[in-house]
Amino acid sequence: MALESLSRGIFSALGLLKNKRKLDEDELKEMLRSLRRALQEADFNVRQTKEITDKLEMRMREDEPRPGVNLQTHAMNILYTELVRLLGPSREVRPHQSTILMVGLYGNGKTTSTAKLAEWYRKKHGVRVAVIEADVHRPGAYNQLSQLLEDSTVEVYGEPDNKSAVDIVKNGLKAHAAADLVIIDTAGRHKLDQDLVVELEQISEIANANERFLVIDAQVGQSAGPVAANFHDLAGVTGIVITKLDGTARGGGALSAVATTGAPVMYIGTGEKVGDIEKFESDRFISRLLGMGDIRGLIDLAPEDMDEEEAMRITQRMMSGRFTLNDMYSQMEMMSKVGTIDKLLSFLPSGMFGGMGAMGKNQKEAMQGNLDRYQVIMDSMTTNEKDEPAKIKADRIRRIARGSGVKEKDVRELIGQWNRSRKMMKGMSGNRKMNKQMKQMMRDSEMEDLGIGSRDM
Ligand SMILES: Nc1nc2c(ncn2[C@@H]2O[C@H](COP(=O)(O)OP(=O)(O)OP(=O)(O)O)[C@@H](O)[C@H]2O)c(=O)[nH]1
Numbered sequence: 001m002a003l004e005s006l007s008r009g010i011f012s013a014l015g016l017l018k019n020k021r022k023l024d025e026d027e028l029k030e031m032l033r034s035l036r037r038a039l040q041e042a043d044f045n046v047r048q049t050k051e052i053t054d055k056l057e058m059r060m061r062e063d064e065p066r067p068g069v070n071l072q073t074h075a076m077n078i079l080y081t082e083l084v085r086l087l088g089p090s091r092e093v094r095p096h097q098s099t100i101l102m103v104g105l106y107g108n109g110k111t112t113s114t115a116k117l118a119e120w121y122r123k124k125h126g127v128r129v130a131v132i133e134a135d136v137h138r139p140g141a142y143n144q145l146s147q148l149l150e151d152s153t154v155e156v157y158g159e160p161d162n163k164s165a166v167d168i169v170k171n172g173l174k175a176h177a178a179a180d181l182v183i184i185d186t187a188g189r190h191k192l193d194q195d196l197v198v199e200l201e202q203i204s205e206i207a208n209a210n211e212r213f214l215v216i217d218a219q220v221g222q223s224a225g226p227v228a229a230n231f232h233d234l235a236g237v238t239g240i241v242i243t244k245l246d247g248t249a250r251g252g253g254a255l256s257a258v259a260t261t262g263a264p265v266m267y268i269g270t271g272e273k274v275g276d277i278e279k280f281e282s283d284r285f286i287s288r289l290l291g292m293g294d295i296r297g298l299i300d301l302a303p304e305d306m307d308e309e310e311a312m313r314i315t316q317r318m319m320s321g322r323f324t325l326n327d328m329y330s331q332m333e334m335m336s337k338v339g340t341i342d343k344l345l346s347f348l349p350s351g352m353f354g355g356m357g358a359m360g361k362n363q364k365e366a367m368q369g370n371l372d373r374y375q376v377i378m379d380s381m382t383t384n385e386k387d388e389p390a391k392i393k394a395d396r397i398r399r400i401a402r403g404s405g406v407k408e409k410d411v412r413e414l415i416g417q418w419n420r421s422r423k424m425m426k427g428m429s430g431n432r433k434m435n436k437q438m439k440q441m442m443r444d445s446e447m448e449d450l451g452i453g454s455r456d457m
């Protein structure tokens with residue numbers, strides 16, 4: 001997950017209020033101090049940091065927590081709304097006869113993001129996507145882009161020997177006139193100089209590009225703000241892609257600085273691979289950052305071959321409060337289909353499956369082993385037993401253990417795991433914000449069924 005250290009910092013700060021129900025002046029001050037430190041370490045600027053912590057302090061004093069909610073959760077909820085407000089709303093783009101021009105400074109990730117976006121739109125929208133390599137300065141740019149997309153059906157256009165970017169764009173557009181979406185990769189610059197602006201304008205005009213995406217490396221922290229503002233003023237940026245959020249502790253600075261320039265952050269890059277891209281939506285991003293989990297992200301993650309209806313059904317069950325071993329089994333199946341637990345973990349509320357969100361690599365591997373064993377055990381259970389694991393008593397545990405060739409303690413462990421997951425689910429279904437997200441998701445999918453097409457874009 002991006003910004004892991006910020007996430008940890010926030011947890012340890014708010015953790016100071018764990019299980020507290022009465023506000024203590026010293027504890028509040030200490031919590032605010034650690035939170036301030038965590039935000040500044042993630043490179044939020046001084047003003048934003050003060051704004052957030054002041055707001056939190058005020059609301060902690062004035063807002064009454066909902067009945068049954070402890071101060072830690074109360075603080076978490078307030079922080080959630082404040083951070084989402086700071087990062088601002090996201091923008092939608094529909095890939096229909098569209099052209100996206102990728103611009104940005106040297107080495108910020110334009111070519112990689114071109115490939116990522118192309119594959120993302122192809123996959124999520126099932127549309128025909130082509131990319132054009134119009135960087136005539138960097139040697140090997142065309143090869144780089146082709147290689148990134150070698151396993152994809154996205155069409156790659158380039159003329160490695162042609163020195164005119166404008167001509168390449170013209171020819172490429174002609175060759176791919178039938179594509180729903182064309183993404184154009186351009187050359188990088190040291191800074192936004194007049195040459196770059198002129199080239200962008202020319203290509204933009206030729207391409208009739210309706211979108212200009214600025215690609216910025218998160219490593220630059222707060223200076224992402226001025227870069228974005230400059231590009232925005234001069235070239236009319238319609239969306240921003242922040243890359244390398246996986247590799248920096250300064251990502252909070254880049255995200256927040258850019259969000260306040262008025263140019264919306266549309267996507268974030270979280271790795272070098274083509275699949276390492278996420279549509280940026282501040283509410284989902286923040287709920288993951290705060291360990292509340294991201295149900296919609298979970299469904300986005302389901303691979304193409306996985307039935308979307310099935311994913312929806314499982315998630316709905318997860319939220320319904322009724323949670324059988326079968327549901328947990330389906331959830332695990334979903335996990336194993338998704339492949340790596342790693343990515344999935346970042347979408348789940350931290351604390352689920354015994355706090356896997358905070359696990360190290362070894363523990364995650366151990367978890368994968370557990371999943372395999374659980375499946376074997378469950379194959380030896382009857383449907384009734386899987387529906388109501390709470391009713392499985394000693395003699396049945398013995399039978400199941402014998403049937404699946406494991407120790408009794410393994411069966412008990414599975415039931416214990418189910419119990420913890422079930423409690424977690426209950427907690428989630430009592431979470432208002434989570435329920436809201438869930439309902440919105442259901443509405444979206446109903447609209448899709450009706451062909452209205454409110455896809456997650
Ligand atoms: N970890 C990580 N690496 C990234 C990400 N995006 C790009 N990179 C890496 O950053 C380096 C530069 O990426 P490019 O896509 O070539 O950047 P560019 O803007 O096209 O560079 P120029 O064409 O030279 O201006 C490559 O090594 C990429 O693998 C990301 O989201 N995470």
Ligand SMILES: [Mg+2]
Pocket residue numbers: 110111112135138141186188
């Ligand atoms: Mg490039």
